Amino acid sequence: MDKNKELGLFLKKKRSTLRPEQFGLKSEKRRRVEGLKREEVADLAGVSIDWYVRIEQGQDVNPSVDVLLALSKVLQLNTEEKRYLFNLSEKKMPIEEYTSINISDTLQKFLDNQNPNIAYVTDSKLTIIGWNKAALKVYGNYEEMSEKERNSVWRSFNDDSMKKLLDNWEGHSKLRVEQLRANYSYYENDSKINEIINELDAKNPLFNEWWSNQGIMGTPEGQKLLHHPIVGNLYLSYISFKSTDIEGASVTIQMPVDDETRTKLQQLISL
Known part of the structure; x- marks a missing residue:
């Protein structure tokens, strides 16, 4: 699979595992999507909704290291998932991310x-x-x-x-x-x-x-x-x-x- 498409699919799957209540967001009774909405992830990560839609669609948007770290935090990725995200984006994960100790x-x-x-x-x-x-x-x-x-x-x-x-x-x-x-x-x-x-x-x-x-x-x-x-x-x-x-x-x-x-x-x- 093309890396950009694989990246978009990975983000979509991780987004579906989260609940809005985890971020203090209101959860409607008839929510059309599983997990967080695209616009919610974009807002929490500090990126535009248009940009985030493009990355989930598998377009070549070349995310920066800071954006990847922000997405990792919002999507609550563990170390292995974070490493996978950076590899798909062809970026080098900062050394402190490998060595940092964090109780998730x-x-x-x-x-x-x-x-x-x-x-x-x-x-x-x-x-x-x-x-x-x-x-x-x-x-x-x-x-x-x-x-x-x-x-x-x-x-x-x-x-x-x-x-x-x-x-x-x-x-x-x-x-x-x-x-x-x-x-x-x-x-x-x-x-x-x-x-x-x-x-x-x-x-x-x-x-x-x-x-x-x-x-x-x-x-x-x-x-x-x-x-x-x-x-x-x-x-x-x-x-x-x-x-x-x-x-x-x-x-x-x-x-x-x-x-x-x-x-x-x-x-x-x-x-």
């Missing part, structure tokens, strides 16, 4: 829908970058923490509340160090995480030992016990899986293994 509306909704299960996202540096309410109530207020304080490895060695919360602090911390070591290729030139690594290496013999081992411990699934200061013991099973949109990131869901733990988590998120 869809991913945040997924995290929120897990309550009272604990749900969070960690990047390749083992820093918490997304969470739901249950995660805040169990692990602490990430919204008030600095990026350094949200790093799981740094926090394991420097936050006494984490040592009290974790039933198996040593197993948890060793796994986090080994995961960070395994991800080194993602962030080897990142000055912030290298500062954390150097700090921990200088102050913590256990970190130095585990980092040097270069072993990989643990599985994406398992069980854990937490000692929460308010509700007591929480017995959890967990599963983690890689994000396809954020390179090197993982999504973790921790679920109660019994009704008592579920009730305690419900109590926490109601506080």
Whole structure:
């Protein structure tokens, strides 16, 4: 298929998956089109309706990088879809678009829908970058923490509340160090995480030992016990899986293994 026509078809299909309510637009009861109208997309992206109609029709309109970024935002494209859009337009996607970390509306909704299960996202540096309410109530207020304080490895060695919360602090911390070591290729030139690594290496013999081992411990699934200061013991099973949109990131869901733990988590998120 001609790239211009393929581009137009792709935009049309993505437009059909959206709802006007997502953008604060009024939705008529007898709406003739599925999803957003062409004029709505054009207005949200800051382009003329005539231009947008031409691009959907497969005409050669040569969209700029800024316009492609605007369309990507309006159509809520993930990284792979954004890359596809730029390839069809024969434009180079800005490097920051490859490396930027963004919790999409869809991913945040997924995290929120897990309550009272604990749900969070960690990047390749083992820093918490997304969470739901249950995660805040169990692990602490990430919204008030600095990026350094949200790093799981740094926090394991420097936050006494984490040592009290974790039933198996040593197993948890060793796994986090080994995961960070395994991800080194993602962030080897990142000055912030290298500062954390150097700090921990200088102050913590256990970190130095585990980092040097270069072993990989643990599985994406398992069980854990937490000692929460308010509700007591929480017995959890967990599963983690890689994000396809954020390179090197993982999504973790921790679920109660019994009704008592579920009730305690419900109590926490109601506080």
